[in-house]
């Protein structure tokens with residue numbers, strides 16, 4: 223089963239590129255770029271103390287504190303390119319054929335790094351990954367929900383004025399950071415603009431927030447996907463609606479355990495999603511912080527739920543169908559899944 227899971231063609235839809243910054247690369251870039259890490263936080267004493275601290279996050283906000291300090295070492299386009307190329311290399315080894323990755327421009331522009339510096343580096347890595355591995359990818363621009371709606375709108379306009387939505391450099395928008403107390407409707411205006419312009423839309427919802435966060439993301443922000451969405455299981459009517467509409471949930475099992483949304487993978491509503499016909503993909507979120515890349519998440523789900531090959535085919539097919547790539551690529555990837563199933567049947 224492990225070899226089958228490794229080879230099963232995967233699409234990753236929930237990966238924060240800044241969350242793939244390993245402690246090794248973090249310390250290396252801090253030295254190269256002369257960035258001072260906080261002296262008053264003993265976790266930053268060494269790579270091993272930082273790794274040890276990552277095993278004890280108490281909540282999303284506790285993690286986010288480290289996440290924003292960590293990314294402060296990313297300065298040049300080439301830093302972003304190395305970060306993203308390393309991720310693509312690892313994802314390719316895990317059987318990822320198509321990745322739709324989040325980036326947080328405000329977390330960089332807020333500390334003086336230009337939006338274009340970030341995107342230039344990421345695009346260079348995307349082009350190399352497609353050439354070297356045949357791995358296709360898209361960028362999703364996330365707004366930080368702890369910042370204002372005006373700031374989100376300004377970021378959206380900056381990307382728009384560079385033509386990044388119309389030329390396909392950025393496929394869609396997302397919403398991340400601290401969820402509870404920062405509901406999706408605060409950002410209704412920027413979502414309406416994206417909707418009007420035909421830009422893809424997703425939002426983190428129902429990670430820590432109750433199911434109304436999911437409902438409001440769907441109803442008010444008109445999102446096409448829900449990132450995490452695990453608390454959907456608490457609302458039967460909403461669950462039916464999401465299943466009927468084939469709205470993709472991008473679930474991140476190891477993240478949910480590390481951030482204490484659930485105490486173990488077996489407590490996630492994976493069985494309920496399968497039985498109700500909810501479409502979902504399995505993803506790594508911030509793999510350098512949560513102890514595993516996409517394949518580790520697949521293994522963890524298999525260990526907890528003992529799924530059949532047919533159920534894995536349903537997950538793999540749903541992930542492809544819910545992707546924001548073209549139909550030709552989807553057809554190709556669906557055939558690859560068929561071949562993999564045939565090989566292991």
Ligand SMILES: Nc1ncnc2[nH]cnc12
Pocket residue numbers: 238241282289398399400401426429477507508
């Ligand atoms: N799991 C997560 N939830 C919300 N915002 C994030 N930013 C990076 N990872 C996140």
Ligand SMILES: [Zn+2]
Pocket residue numbers: 236238398426449507
């Ligand atoms: Zn996330």
